[in-house]
Amino acid sequence: MNEVSLMMILDQLDEGVHVVDLEGNTIYYNRAMGRIEGLDPKDVLGQSLLRNFPSLSKETSTLWYVLQTRNPLVQVSQTYLNPRGEKITSVNNTYPLYVQGEFVGAFEVTRDLSRVARLTEQVVQLQSELHPPLRNQAKKKSSFYSFDDIVTQSESMLVLLAKAKRAANTGISVLITGETGTGKEMVAQSIHTYSSRADGPFIAQNCAALPESLLEGILFGTVRGSFTGAVDRPGLFEQAQGGTLLLDEIDSMGLNLQAKLLRVLQEGRIRRLGDLREKEIDVRILATTNKPTEESIRQGLIRTDLYYRINVLETALPPLRERKEDIELLIQHFLRQMADKHQRSVPTLNFDVLLTLKNHDWPGNVRELAHVIEAGVVMAEQEFGVNELPNYLQAKAPTLKRRKGKEKKSTLTLQECLRELEERMIRVALEKTEGNLTKASEQLGISRQLLQYKLRSIDYKKIQGGIK
Ligand SMILES: Nc1ncnc2c1ncn2[C@@H]1O[C@H](COP(=O)(O)OP(=O)(O)OP(=O)(O)O)[C@@H](O)[C@H]1O
Numbered sequence: 001m002n003e004v005s006l007m008m009i010l011d012q013l014d015e016g017v018h019v020v021d022l023e024g025n026t027i028y029y030n031r032a033m034g035r036i037e038g039l040d041p042k043d044v045l046g047q048s049l050l051r052n053f054p055s056l057s058k059e060t061s062t063l064w065y066v067l068q069t070r071n072p073l074v075q076v077s078q079t080y081l082n083p084r085g086e087k088i089t090s091v092n093n094t095y096p097l098y099v100q101g102e103f104v105g106a107f108e109v110t111r112d113l114s115r116v117a118r119l120t121e122q123v124v125q126l127q128s129e130l131h132p133p134l135r136n137q138a139k140k141k142s143s144f145y146s147f148d149d150i151v152t153q154s155e156s157m158l159v160l161l162a163k164a165k166r167a168a169n170t171g172i173s174v175l176i177t178g179e180t181g182t183g184k185e186m187v188a189q190s191i192h193t194y195s196s197r198a199d200g201p202f203i204a205q206n207c208a209a210l211p212e213s214l215l216e217g218i219l220f221g222t223v224r225g226s227f228t229g230a231v232d233r234p235g236l237f238e239q240a241q242g243g244t245l246l247l248d249e250i251d252s253m254g255l256n257l258q259a260k261l262l263r264v265l266q267e268g269r270i271r272r273l274g275d276l277r278e279k280e281i282d283v284r285i286l287a288t289t290n291k292p293t294e295e296s297i298r299q300g301l302i303r304t305d306l307y308y309r310i311n312v313l314e315t316a317l318p319p320l321r322e323r324k325e326d327i328e329l330l331i332q333h334f335l336r337q338m339a340d341k342h343q344r345s346v347p348t349l350n351f352d353v354l355l356t357l358k359n360h361d362w363p364g365n366v367r368e369l370a371h372v373i374e375a376g377v378v379m380a381e382q383e384f385g386v387n388e389l390p391n392y393l394q395a396k397a398p399t400l401k402r403r404k405g406k407e408k409k410s411t412l413t414l415q416e417c418l419r420e421l422e423e424r425m426i427r428v429a430l431e432k433t434e435g436n437l438t439k440a441s442e443q444l445g446i447s448r449q450l451l452q453y454k455l456r457s458i459d460y461k462k463i464q465g466g467i468k
């Protein structure tokens, strides 16, 4: 098939097709694209993309994004203005274009937003009719996370998870470090469910939440009379028998208690507070810290002997801002997860939102992203746009800032509009009557005095020279 007949076929499609070269110049633009964007393909061909769409920039255009990153964008919506200033909203699939293995440009397939939204509804509906047991299956699954639940494509994460998997069945202790919300508990639970202890208990205790004396009683248990009011109660070591005990924020545990914990790890035995007898325990210990361990050690927050005992395998989860390649994947994951949770259809993601989320630093890491997407899914109709972002992120949306700036200049209040209209009518009447106030007031249907009064409040310069 030659190039001309291929182009004729592409012209018959309902979908818009737009192809640009490496410089962002249009090399193909079909008729449907012209209909969607309100342009004549002849005017677009050979032109620079950004010249035709002045509201877009290299940072905000989906085609430029793909030219720069070579990453495809799938089902991303975009709102922009055509050269006549008309607002276009479309849903695009944008891909890098390779010819014989060489990267030569990018192409975009664009669909009418309303039609895609209708189709999405239908697909969601059909899926729920075809697979009604899906939700029940999810409920039956263990309530703990497994490695399969951890969404990532980051090289450093994948290497780390592979190591954690290998360690899972050995029973060794693992120290998991990472900023808040990076998934430490998820990894801890996954180690548990991947190990031979999966059927045993998994218990997590935050060491920062309690004073040392209380924490000791909780971990080791007490016997009646060991102190006033004490009762016979097993501690968490005993309760986690045959399973896993996760000690969160271990660097907040007092140094004395850390010494006792070290003894438990070395001897495999515990003694309840006030008891003389010792009990054998079979518990795997996992621990977490929010700070890098070198820092905790330098500050004297972790005993080095305990550190070497529990840090058989150190697992340092990178913050989300250092694995930006995960952001898009996690967004898609949470869009589906939250839509399912709230029984809504998955909204289309606006490109400005995607850019804002990719540029954010995520101090709260994956947890913060999950909350942002959940709120967006709950509030969005069909499209998750900038308005559905929390205020602190809306302020960072680059296109919005620009649009707001423009709106300020072009949007007038009703009163301003009426005044402008009045001024214009007065000017026309004065021009027609060559500045004769009596005739002009007759034409305008108002008294001469009123016209004089109005002229006083109008900027005289505008009509200067026209009044007699
Ligand atoms: N890679 C991931 N894939 C999917 N969900 C994730 C991922 N990482 C984290 N999450 C989700 O983010 C939330 C926070 O994760 P988690 O509780 O494991 O973090 P954490 O590091 O223990 O945080 P904190 O230090 O505040 O206790 C959870 O809801 C978890 O399901």
Ligand SMILES: [Mg+2]
Pocket: 184, 185, 248
């Ligand atoms: Mg945690």
